[in-house]
Amino acid sequence: MNLSPQNWLRMQHYPHFLRKVLRQLGNKSQSRSSSTHKDGNPHICIVGSGPAGFYTAQQLLKGHPSLRVDIFERLPVPFGLVRYGVAPDHPEVKNVINTFTQTANNDRCSFLGNVQVGKDITVTELLKIYSAVVLAYGAAADKLLGIPGENLPNILPARTFVGWYNGLPEDKDLKVNLDTETAVIVGHGNVALDVARILLTPVDILAKTDISDYALEALRKSSLKRVVLVGRRGPLQVAFTIKELREMIKLPECRPVFHKEDFKDLEKIFPDLPRPRKRLTELMHKTCFGPTADDVKLWNEAKKEWELKFRLTPMEVLSSAGQLTGLRCAVNKLEGSNFENQKAVSTDEHIDLPCGLIFRSIGYRSLQIDPAIPFDKKQGVIPNEKGRVTGVPGLYCSGWVGRGPVGVILSTMTDGFDVGKVILKDLAEDHIPNLGRPGFQGAMKILEERGVKMVSFSDWKKIDEHEVQMGEKFGKPREKIADVQNMIKILTHEK
Amino acid sequence: MSRVSTLRVLIPKFALNFARYESTTVQFTSKKVVTCCVNRKFSSTSPKLKKETVTVYFVDFQGNKQTAKAKVGDSLLDVVVENEIDIDGFGACEGTLACSTCHLIFKKKDFDKLPEKPTDEELDMLDLAYGLKETSRLGCQIIVTKDMDGLEVEIPGGVADAREPS
Ligand SMILES: Cc1cc2nc3c(=O)[nH]c(=O)nc-3n(C[C@H](O)[C@H](O)[C@H](O)COP(=O)(O)OP(=O)(O)OC[C@H]3O[C@@H](n4cnc5c(N)ncnc54)[C@H](O)[C@@H]3O)c2cc1C
Ligand SMILES: NC(=O)c1ccc[n+]([C@@H]2O[C@H](COP(=O)([O-])OP(=O)(O)OC[C@H]3O[C@@H](n4cnc5c(N)ncnc54)[C@H](OP(=O)(O)O)[C@@H]3O)[C@@H](O)[C@H]2O)c1
Ligand code: FES
Numbered sequence: 001m002n003l004s005p006q007n008w009l010r011m012q013h014y015p016h017f018l019r020k021v022l023r024q025l026g027n028k029s030q031s032r033s034s035s036t037h038k039d040g041n042p043h044i045c046i047v048g049s050g051p052a053g054f055y056t057a058q059q060l061l062k063g064h065p066s067l068r069v070d071i072f073e074r075l076p077v078p079f080g081l082v083r084y085g086v087a088p089d090h091p092e093v094k095n096v097i098n099t100f101t102q103t104a105n106n107d108r109c110s111f112l113g114n115v116q117v118g119k120d121i122t123v124t125e126l127l128k129i130y131s132a133v134v135l136a137y138g139a140a141a142d143k144l145l146g147i148p149g150e151n152l153p154n155i156l157p158a159r160t161f162v163g164w165y166n167g168l169p170e171d172k173d174l175k176v177n178l179d180t181e182t183a184v185i186v187g188h189g190n191v192a193l194d195v196a197r198i199l200l201t202p203v204d205i206l207a208k209t210d211i212s213d214y215a216l217e218a219l220r221k222s223s224l225k226r227v228v229l230v231g232r233r234g235p236l237q238v239a240f241t242i243k244e245l246r247e248m249i250k251l252p253e254c255r256p257v258f259h260k261e262d263f264k265d266l267e268k269i270f271p272d273l274p275r276p277r278k279r280l281t282e283l284m285h286k287t288c289f290g291p292t293a294d295d296v297k298l299w300n301e302a303k304k305e306w307e308l309k310f311r312l313t314p315m316e317v318l319s320s321a322g323q324l325t326g327l328r329c330a331v332n333k334l335e336g337s338n339f340e341n342q343k344a345v346s347t348d349e350h351i352d353l354p355c356g357l358i359f360r361s362i363g364y365r366s367l368q369i370d371p372a373i374p375f376d377k378k379q380g381v382i383p384n385e386k387g388r389v390t391g392v393p394g395l396y397c398s399g400w401v402g403r404g405p406v407g408v409i410l411s412t413m414t415d416g417f418d419v420g421k422v423i424l425k426d427l428a429e430d431h432i433p434n435l436g437r438p439g440f441q442g443a444m445k446i447l448e449e450r451g452v453k454m455v456s457f458s459d460w461k462k463i464d465e466h467e468v469q470m471g472e473k474f475g476k477p478r479e480k481i482a483d484v485q486n487m488i489k490i491l492t493h494e495k
Numbered sequence: 496m497s498r499v500s501t502l503r504v505l506i507p508k509f510a511l512n513f514a515r516y517e518s519t520t521v522q523f524t525s526k527k528v529v530t531c532c533v534n535r536k537f538s539s540t541s542p543k544l545k546k547e548t549v550t551v552y553f554v555d556f557q558g559n560k561q562t563a564k565a566k567v568g569d570s571l572l573d574v575v576v577e578n579e580i581d582i583d584g585f586g587a588c589e590g591t592l593a594c595s596t597c598h599l600i601f602k603k604k605d606f607d608k609l610p611e612k613p614t615d616e617e618l619d620m621l622d623l624a625y626g627l628k629e630t631s632r633l634g635c636q637i638i639v640t641k642d643m644d645g646l647e648v649e650i651p652g653g654v655a656d657a658r659e660p661s
Pocket of ligand 1: 047048049050051052053072073074075078079080081082085086087090093115116117118136137138139140162191194364369398399400401406407408409410412
């Protein structure tokens with residue numbers, strides 16, 4: 001049987017047959033050592049090792065018998081927001097790492113950590129070396145409120161606070177003053193709930209997670225009693241999801257403060273809502289009007305609280321002698337008949353929320369990491385059609401950088417698989433070169449010449465082992481090394 | 496109570512060939528990774544009891560039917576993994592009720608017969624699933640029983656899977 005890439009792709013329509021062949025071939029059919037200069041295999045480069053990068057790689061490796069994938073990552077360590085975004089008290093979400101590890105262990109896949117694309121090697125260079133380049137570098141910035149006082153100390157992007165408690169090297173030195181009773185979080189998304197939960201969870205619970213040691217120490221000394229979550233629209237437009245809400249409602253030693261006027265009469269429209277929105281709204285309504293006896297008992301004993309506030313748009317950060325004192329918000333009304341698309345329109349009224357700490361949690365934003373990448377600065381995404389980057393043949397994008405910074409790992413996974421399928425199709429139809437690209441060897445040559453200290457997947461395994469060992473001492477699943485130099489040092493010691 | 500804690504008791508029998516990573520992640524589930532089953536190894540030391548099996552069918556949105564031998568007492572996630580049923584991304588969180596990638600759709604008559612109703616936690620996760628139906632369940636929460644012989648469940652076409660790339 002002729003196992004040309006084209007035939008291979010056609011066989012995809014017959015999954016049983018395909019699996020049989022796959023099993024015969026096994027994953028070890030081709031090894032890196034046989035990858036001589038300009039062999040006959042497609043070489044694909046993926047920029048970014050988060051879920052988008054790994055799921056795209058998985059689809060590509062599965063769908064082609066000899067294709068090779070190299071995953072470039074800015075940090076020495078893989079997994080993107082699964083390591084540096086997902087909250088430390090949600091370890092079960094991080095199980096996806098096991099699948100990513102299997103992908104990385106495939107002989108046809110290489111991880112090249114500590115390589116910043118756009119700086120250490122350019123996208124133009126990569127496009128010459130590889131058959132195709134997939135940009136899956138996520139969203140490394142965030143949206144601004146654009147209000148006076150936003151640059152004062154102790155008004156922080158939720159993104160950097162998340163990076164701080166998760167041991168992200170660039171955020172480890174964040175200055176956060178928790179010596180205040182009230183914090184305000186702007187935004188009603190899941191990141192806002194993550195931040196609120198980390199601020200309010202009893203520290204002894206957090207101490208058993210992989211939260212960074214310095215964050216744990218700071219939280220131990222925190223004086224916070226109240227976290228206020230401010231949304232610009234109403235209860236029917238919250239962006240957080242029900243699992244995360246339920247967790248907040250059941251948070252030990254903490255009580256939710258919901259205002260009856262926000263939820264009254266909502267029950268009348270329950271039957272018209274789609275199931276997820278209905279269940280979410282019902283849970284908020286029940287928390288407000290019909291909590292269980294157990295809930296009430298828990299809340300009466302609570303020492304801390306979190307509050308949901310609606311229809312408020314931040315206008316100005318209030319301060320006195322350079323110290324943050326509060327947030328002034330315009331009171332909004334909602335316009336539009338369809339509840340999903342209702343718009344917040346500010347009235348002349350405003351209110352002041354006293355607080356000593358503000359987080360802006362209104363969404364992430366992607367960056368243009370290389371001038372060769374077409375970029376929609378307004379939307380903060382790479383313009384693309386089903387993952388094919390507009391105007392640049394051979395260039396693709398996957399995950400948050402192409403779809404915008406929304407969606408759980410499931411949606412990023414679906415996108416990664418889709419983009420993988422699109423590339424396989426383009427390969428099969430000869431829209432991108434299958435042959436004659438040096439791939440890995442070509443990239444190594446450039447990076448070595450430039451003195452870039454690359455970190456391989458087996459290097460990561462050493463870092464991983466070290467972190468796990470350090471964690472064991474403190475009864476934590478791991479203690480993350482939050483300093484790139486220290487990560488590299490471990491590797492040089494090992495050698 | 497969610498099924499997760501039950502699983503902890505039910506399935507300690509499987510160990511992983513990449514056990515070193517376990518400390519990164521939650522450990523109490525079947526820990527069998529779906530996507531690359533070829534070189535999966537079990538290193539169980541406890542004697543394997545011979546379990547009763549039934550036949551279960553997984554049907555995708557194009558009507559392709561895959562047949563699986565399902566051990567009574569296993570979850571449908573276990574069944575998918577053990578039988579190497581080809582479903583992209585299935586069981587990403589490994590049965591810890593944190594992903595909804597194990598979404599399956601039952602026929603009404605089978606759905607009604609399932610011995611355990613979904614918990615709030617399962618429904619919460621299902622709310623994020625693509626192509627949610629009244630008779631949707633999460634495969635990792637469904638335990639195979641003797642009377643499931645011949646059961647046919649539908650693998651939902653993800654939003655994306657439903658269309659071919661063009
Ligand atoms: C705080 C937070 C918590 C979350 N929690 C959950 C959760 O509990 N459950 C859930 O399902 N989803 C969660 N999500 C959503 C989930 O993390 C995203 O869907 C997913 O991570 C997006 O994947 P991505 O690969 O597009 O981006 P990322 O995960 O951000 O990966 C991008 C990768 O590219 C790398 N990179 C950036 N620039 C370069 C460069 N120049 N060169 C090379 N590499 C580069 C980055 O270092 C990173 O590793 C959370 C998101 C956030 C922000
Ligand atoms: N546990 C989890 O599963 C988990 C955890 C964290 C993150 N995630 C996922 O990661 C994605 C990103 O989360 P996210 O919280 O960053 O984003 P998000 O879900 O998009 O929420 C952003 C919030 O900010 C508000 N907002 C946006 N611009 C604003 C502005 N200019 N002024 C005031 N408010 C503004 C939005 O309100 P409007 O609706 O009015 O725009 C919304 O409430 C989401 O898909 C989320 O589900 C998942
Ligand atoms: S495997 Fe994740 S919810 Fe079932």
